[in-house]
Amino acid sequence: MTNQRLATHVGAQVLLAAGTLALAGVAPVLAENTPMQIQLSLDGTAATARVEDSPATRDFLAMLPMTLTLEDYASTEKIAYLPNRLSTQGAPDGIEPKKGDVAYYAPWGNLALFQKDFRYSSGLLRLGRIESGFEELLKPGSTQITVELKGS
Secondary structure (H helix, E strand, C coil): CCCCCEEECCCCCCECCCCCCCCCCCCCCCCCCEEEEEEECCCEEEEEEEEEEHHHHHHHHHHCCEEEEEEEECCCCCECCCCCCCCCCEEEEEEECCCEEEEEECCCCCEEEEECCCCCCCCCCCCCCCCEEEHHHHCCCCCCEEEECCCC
């Protein structure tokens, strides 16, 4: 990537690219050393997560804002099915998730919020990590959350 970058604030998304930027249909790209955060809102409370820069994360951010149904899964994670699959380009074969990780499970096409550490899982990609408000997301049962860019 060249050191020439163009940053344009469009609605709630920051788009960065080298060279000419065609605004229509372009997913957001995160700048080096520029932390991007998402907010996960549930029943009037919010959790904040810092996201990593990856093709999967850019696909995820392009879907925001969105409302999802979180469900308990195996007493380990809260999951929600996304409306579209995310890119796995350049992703590792899997990760060993930690409590607070925001991840994408490519085989099923779902978002996963890890409630506790878990073993290495093939097909799992880390999108980011919850930094605050994590406990608010751990209400038992099915719940609706809204995910959006924070501070845009």
